[in-house]
Amino acid sequence: MTSGVSVESDGSGALRRIGPPARRFLARRKGVLVRLAVWSLAEAGQAFLVGYAIAHSVDRGFLAGDTRAGLLWLAAALAGVVCAAPVVRGVFAELAGLTEPLRDALVRRAVDRSLERALHGPGGTDRAAVSRLTNQVEIARDSFAGLVLTLRSFVFTAAGALLGLLSLHPALLVVVLPPLLGGLALFLATLRPMAAAQRRALAADEALGDHAARARAALRDLTACGTGPDRVRQGTRLVADAASAARALAGWAAVRTAALGVAGHLPVLALLVAVPWLRGRGVTTGALLGAFTYLAQSLLPALHTLMTALGAAGARLLVVLDRVTGPDPWPTDTRRATPVASGRAAPPAEAVPRGPGPVPAVELRSVTLSYGTRAEPVLDGLDLCVAPGEHLAVVGPSGIGKSTLLRLIAGTLAPDDGEVRVAGRAVTGRAVAERTLVPQEAYVFSGTVGENLAYLCPDADRADLDAAVRALGLTALVDRIGGLDATVRPAGLSPGERQSIALARAYLSPAPLLLLDEATCHLDPAAEADAERALARRPGTLVVVAHRLSSAVRADRVLVLDGVRAVCGTHEEVLARSPLYRDLTGHWNAGPLR
Template sequence: MTGSGVRRLTWQALHARRRDLSRLAGWSLVESVPALLSGYLVARAVDDGFLAGRLGTGLAWLAALAVAVLVGAAATGRTYRSLGAVVEPFRDELAARVVRAALRDATRPGGRPDSAAVARLTHQVEIVRDTFGGLLMVTRGFLFAAGAALIGLFALAPVVAALAAAPLVVGLAVFVAALPAMAGHQRAYVRAGEQLGQAAATALAGHRDVLACGAQERVVAEVERRVSAQAAAERTVARMAAVRSVSLGIGGWLPLVVLLLAAPWLVTRGLTAGAVLGALIYLSTGLQPALHTLVQGVGGGGLRYAVTLENILRTCPLPDDPAAPAARTPSPGPSPAVRARGLTFRYGPRAEPVLSDFSLTLADGDHLAVVGPSGVGKSTLAALLAGLVPAQSGTVELAGTTVTGTDPAALARLRVLVPQEAYVFTASLADNLRYLRPDADDRTLTAALDTLGAGPLARRLGGLAAPVTPAVLSAGERQLIAAVRAWLAPAPLVILDEATCHLDPALEATVEDAFARRPGSLVVIAHRISSALRARRVLVLDGDEPLLGTHEELLARSATYRQLVGAWDGLPVPPGRAAARRS
């Protein structure tokens, strides 16, 4: 999920509550009455009262200011009530979105409960609610308080208003220009914290294996690297506070300096002492605090809001977001995505067949995982389905097209195969990603990178325009780039042949879930049994008769599958249970 999704969801939340927002704006206008009148009333009290020797007149003007302050204080309570009418429904909708996504993933065929959904619901949603409310308050506070101060300054003396407005605009421009970099650093800080948590959890969960393999130094070094990365990201975020200070200095303090330096000149042009004092009040109690609150609020809570909501939307995407393909529903038709009939394949005329009279039908939108012991023929099946090798007998059809004899360019439009050894060529990252989809714009590429969890890798490389050198990439990094490239491809069938084996389990789940939501069909040659648990159907190859079914069905019917599941999850394999074979 990119920032566009955050902006769109925020706009939808505000647009749906236009009446409550109008009420909030109305009370904010009343609340700004003291900011509008303070400088003017003080100027009148000084010029018409105290300096003129009329004490009663001066006190009357100050009494009017006290009344204005009371009116503003009464309106403040109403603004918070109006704020709740906007924020709380948004929080409820976001919580419902998280719950629906968690239930969908847990109840779909092959799905598993997502423990991270609890953190999203109890922690991240609350962060979004609090920072959303804070953003509304600081934004409307700045608009009304700064606007009232500038109007008051203009009423006192237009030239003073111009002297104050110029540095204010410059300070705001500096802050706005730095916001994208601030958001990027805040996002990197959050991701570094997540990666540190994953590395620490993995090390703690596998400490016995680490000790048994003598890999303590390697694991400690990895965790130390994550700690250093997280600390560096935090220091960078802290340094960005200097940019906020610069914008505050320009927009908040510089107008005061300018007014004080120009005061003698202004007085010679007829500005009274009361007007100078009133202008100082407008700047010091109206304009400067409003800008300070805006910069600190947006630079702190606003960035946390954007990054946290972005994390939520990555797992609970908007229905038509370009980074979130719609959930696929199998729709069997006259031309299934894959139809293999009577396939027999052997690697030599006298060799034992790897597959014998094998048949498989895969409906459009289906999600199949292929599991089995090493060397049983899983990658061979992937190559046969992709049309890379011919079978000795039998046929393979993709969307009704027989792969044998089909032009390679036409075949590439029907399927994309990602092998275990991912191919990445020397060029820019964007060129690598556009290899199968040349018309993809930068926004689409960025959305795909974020969807498959490759955003941190892209930023580490230097962005879409950064050069990619395959030799300096790890096997996992090459696999991740190849996965994003395949996800972008227009082909309706994707075959992942152990294409995520060098990724950690969490990132592998992110990649496979992204492909599962992608329109089309998916075949995963599983490296881990967890891939089977995410699939809608599972095909077990064990050198005997292949078995096809759901996870629950195969647990009851296949001893091989039970052993694979037990080896992964530590589940006991029921003794003495032979695999039930289909007739």
């Protein structure tokens, strides 16, 4: 199983995708960056002043017997601390000039992707759109703000502190810099593998969650196909993959903690150990105290914040930006094209040629469709011909392309290649009067029973409505509601009752082509059989995505989509030619599907 997340071993792919637009974004805001740099220079001066003033308050003031000078230098240090408040205020005021345009740009991108998915993607809806517009965009905004603050503060604070150490005595840098740079280098070395480990952990978690959700939704098919043990083994492997990714992530987190310890604690220890050596080279007591001030008040807090922010916010920002701005508009949904039974997308289908005779009710010519530019085809080169008045049942595991096929015929989905024709006319991607599609989730609106039944046939009279009620076996349900003129409360109906009303509505539809996408799944077997027989007697063509194998037995012909090839024929013909159909029929005869 593949995850919806594109995982690259070092995260360089995401960086390559994000890098150019990020540079263009910053290049258009040079004024904001210059003003931020000015405020940051003030912060560097403040960091320099505090340690320098403390050092001279000791050497030139208190140790020299000049208390007044010592207090003046301490007052200068206090002024440096107080000046930090307006500096921070100025930095945050300019920061909005970067974060808010970024947020606006990400929202526009998320909306564009959602609209693109609605127009061209699977299912017509984007369930991740709300997360991208709210949670992910805000994560990106907050992470970006944190990174800007942290990187800016570290660079300028470190510059001020290091300049202060150099001004006090060059030997101080000899002691402090090696462990500081060593810990920082070790931390930077963990960034790419840590990001890759985080992405692998995220991918493994999503793959496991997707496996669990799809297995739960396909329990019926798993039982019918006898593939339950395979799915258990697959789930076990995914759990092991997720555990391995979590252990790798924990290992790199331990290395990062070690880097933080090296950079955050060794400089102080090295300075303590080197005090005799430094005193021998003329480093004064005040310079030592100033050096400890630079470490404790400036360098080490800035370094700790930098490591924490880059390790957490940086990785989150990279992943979220790649999600929101990535090239594939619906990466998570391409997995739905993978069949449960075989684990592969359907290769080219076996042709179902059209013979001489009247214009077919439905005709597919070399139809190919995939969800997303990098996804394997759900239908690949499928040819199909359905004669007028024929009853066709479509059978196959969940996710194999049965609903996709009906959407293509209904005109709500356009193929990538090939042609779909209904009643001899090409389908252009918009629904027309020649067909009626009844989905699994039946729609019943607040109105009278008669209005619901006549929705697709406004000219239907009372006799037509009564005939539909009798044909679909709805007499008891209509009487319980209060008759055809009684108001329907959709929330008061069971899923099966709503499906029964939708089927009666389709029965009254004047469309010569009726498409049922598991529209009887909430009915019991007897009610389903009665409904399908009534709809088959109705003038026109009936194409049914079978919920039970009994639907296939009742049909004139059966189309089996099994992930290897499409097989079409009568029940007996398909039994002889399709191993999957034989397995399904065997399980059905044994009882699980009845």
